[in-house]
Amino acid sequence: MTELHRDDHTAARTTGPVRLLLADDEHLIRGALATLLSLEDDLVIVAEAASGPEALAMARAHAPDVAVLDLQMPGADGVKVATSLRAELPGCRVLIVTSHGRPGHLKRALEAGVRGFVPKTVSAQRLAEIIRTVHAGNRYVDPELAADAIAAGDSPLTAREAEVLELAADGAPVAEIAERAALSQGTVRNYLSSAVSKLGAENRHAAVRLARQRGWV
Amino acid sequence: MTELHRDDHTAARTTGPVRLLLADDEHLIRGALATLLSLEDDLVIVAEAASGPEALAMARAHAPDVAVLDLQMPGADGVKVATSLRAELPGCRVLIVTSHGRPGHLKRALEAGVRGFVPKTVSAQRLAEIIRTVHAGNRYVDPELAADAIAAGDSPLTAREAEVLELAADGAPVAEIAERAALSQGTVRNYLSSAVSKLGAENRHAAVRLARQRGWV
């Protein structure tokens, strides 16, 4: 035993390259990224995945130091994967990469223990730096996304309001929403009404759009 | 003058590497792709752009052999850029790359003279081959996207119906739509009604979703 007081949960490995898991459903991007990151001397990709479940399986199999996950993937999104990963592999840092940065997503991600959150508009060079930052145990959140998230604030919707709004998302009539939520139609209309006024929207559909934009549904 | 009978419009350059323009608003992907495609001996990236207008400007400045455009970019989408490009640089082939392949987009793209249309799920290796195919004067359309487009068929909506549906997209009330389209409210309702029934939707909002899915708006 050469080290005393090693903290298995949070200590970064100090020897060898950073071992990466790359997950993105778009083969083109994942492959390109893999190639590019491999050019960095201190980074090595040990596994790739094209879906949420696959990412989990790969992580279990290879126990990477850092998992770079796309936010939107088939099967399970990046945040869900991060949640599972946190439980199963506490030593694996998670970095989320996304095209469409919606405020609510960032919040959910941080709650899931994600260590980094960046938009795909950064350069690969910059991403490599951020991977190192995350691997060193620090956090990194894109400043612009952080500002958006702060500006958007917390959801003003109660659980029910959010649920009903969610069911209204695809344009279903009140009767159907009521049935699916096991509520009376009047109640559904009340929830929708209060959600609409809280969001300052014209009607329920505009409200759905707003809530989606801010990641509240 | 060293060449006779050069056909400026359609002839592929037969000497030297294929000169590429790469346009994608996501720096990460664009950069990674640039690096990866540069590894191919016969491909060279002569310009990059992060928006529609920028892509146009770069194309004018560098006159690339093939323009690889993302479908969704700020300023002007890939198809719009392709349309302008066709007029200004007839010798420049256009290849569209997209994350979300919606049937209608493919149709619009082909009408704009685009030579290739592929999803981002292909590998970089495959993309390089497709670039060569396009450069040689042939067309390439992803088989799956083509099948979807054929299955979806043409839009059953009349021009007015589509216009009104478009205006209804963000949940605006009929009164606002009527004003913006300079129609009576009754007329707007009729158009919406017929659009809804043509699409087999429950109501206008579901109709908007369907039309969007199929790329008809």
Next chain:
DNA sequence: CGGGCCCCCTGACATTTGTCATGCGGAGTG
């Protein structure tokens, strides 16, 4: 314990919506 939330429901009302019957005019056809 009392107050403040939130949840769930009801009923009545104004507004917005979806649907229908109908009319006008141009394009294509026999």
Next chain:
DNA sequence: CACTCCGCATGACAAATGTCAGGGGGCCCG
């Protein structure tokens, strides 16, 4: 030309939706 089809428009009517004013019950916290 007469006829029909179709896009376009309108207003009337029925149905769905949004809004408001209540009321009962559960939960947490000062």
